[in-house]
Amino acid sequence: MEYLLPLLGMGIVTYLPRLIPLFFLTKRQLPPWLEEGLAFLPAAILGALVLPLVILPGGAREISLIQPHFIAAIPTIIVALTTRSLAATVLAGMGSFWLVKLII
Amino acid sequence: MTGFNFLTKSSFVAGMAAAWPICLGYIAIGLAFGVLAEKAGLSPWQIGLMSLMVYAGSSQFIAVSMLAGGASAIPIILSTLIVNLRHLLMSAALSSHVKKMDRSLIPLFAYGVTDESFAVNMARFANGDWDWQRSLVVNHATNLIWILSTILGGVSGQFIPPGAFGIDFALSAMFLGLLLFQLRGLEYVLVAAFGGLTALLIYIHLGGFWHVFFAPLLAVPLGVIVKRRRPIDQRRA
Numbered sequence A: 001m002e003y004l005l006p007l008l009g010m011g012i013v014t015y016l017p018r019l020i021p022l023f024f025l026t027k028r029q030l031p032p033w034l035e036e037g038l039a040f041l042p043a044a045i046l047g048a049l050v051l052p053l054v055i056l057p058g059g060a061r062e063i064s065l066i067q068p069h070f071i072a073a074i075p076t077i078i079v080a081l082t083t084r085s086l087a088a089t090v091l092a093g094m095g096s097f098w099l100v101k102l103i104i
Numbered sequence B: 001m002t003g004f005n006f007l008t009k010s011s012f013v014a015g016m017a018a019a020w021p022i023c024l025g026y027i028a029i030g031l032a033f034g035v036l037a038e039k040a041g042l043s044p045w046q047i048g049l050m051s052l053m054v055y056a057g058s059s060q061f062i063a064v065s066m067l068a069g070g071a072s073a074i075p076i077i078l079s080t081l082i083v084n085l086r087h088l089l090m091s092a093a094l095s096s097h098v099k100k101m102d103r104s105l106i107p108l109f110a111y112g113v114t115d116e117s118f119a120v121n122m123a124r125f126a127n128g129d130w131d132w133q134r135s136l137v138v139n140h141a142t143n144l145i146w147i148l149s150t151i152l153g154g155v156s157g158q159f160i161p162p163g164a165f166g167i168d169f170a171l172s173a174m175f176l177g178l179l180l181f182q183l184r185g186l187e188y189v190l191v192a193a194f195g196g197l198t199a200l201l202i203y204i205h206l207g208g209f210w211h212v213f214f215a216p217l218l219a220v221p222l223g224v225i226v227k228r229r230r231p232i233d234q235r236r237a
Helices: A004-025 A032-055 A067-082 A086-103 B009-039 B046-051 B057-068 B073-084 B086-095 B103-111 B115-127 B132-156 B164-182 B186-206 B209-231
Strands: none
Touching: A004 B009, A004 B046, A004 B073, A004 B086, A004 B103, A004 B115, A032 A067, A032 B115, A032 B164, A032 B186, A032 B209, A067 A086, A067 B164, A067 B186, A086 B164, A086 B209, B009 B046, B009 B115, B009 B132, B009 B164, B046 B073, B046 B132, B057 B073, B057 B103, B073 B086, B073 B164, B086 B115, B086 B209, B103 B132, B115 B164, B186 B209
8 A cells, every 4th residue: 555655646647748749639639839839849859859868868967978888870871861761870870879888 | 339340451451551660669669678677677568558558658658757757647747748749739720631530430540649640640731642540540550569568577687788770760760760751841941940950949949748749839830930931833742
């Protein structure tokens, strides 16, 4: 019981932000400015997720470039842009990260 | 509600094929989480119950460290809310792509909205070769892998050595690829760059998880303004 209470609360506050927009926005026609904004959201969110992952490794609060996450990102980006294949990109990223960690 | 007969074999196969990079990442993180949670005193069924009821990697890590430190329910729930507010944005963006979904399935779909499933599904919707059935498969295949990996970590410990085969970088590489594939014009590059830099600044100054919520909110209007100021003939289709 002591464990179920925080779990239940966590479940609710995690689920509601996932549910509310989907539930209310799927059934109505959105104004054009909102549609346009939503179309930009993936690029904005991915930018906001990726940059800290790659140059603030392990949740550090200082930018650092000489570390495996940033170094492995370079071949990953090259493979992504040349192959346009997500599978190749993920495998190239894993392979280069692994190699860089072996060397450093 | 007509049961699960919306799930054809082809949407199952396509969904699984799109989900595997997420699954790789979730196995790595899920095992690590299970190991940590077991060390913090949780039993495998308690670990599985948390993964099922909460299903949010970063807040599960935070909750376990808070539980181990003796925190009470309220601060744990509040920090979970803060960490997961970003899903409001993802849920909103997904809504325009699943309008054909049976309304009774929306609660089931919403449960599986994570950073990773959002990124994969939105990229596929933008490609035009995606539908709600496949996105539902992505959401729930990844959920199942997450739950099983966290339990397995709690039961058997870290039997895959941390960092093996670069698996720790799988999700970063996936996000990088999906980000680059999203850049369908100058406005998108601007939005992503501005979102990324703003996120860096917010994170460096505030820490925590505010950056994934506020940086997109600041970057998206920039894209809308730039797009509206460019003459129509210069826009890319």
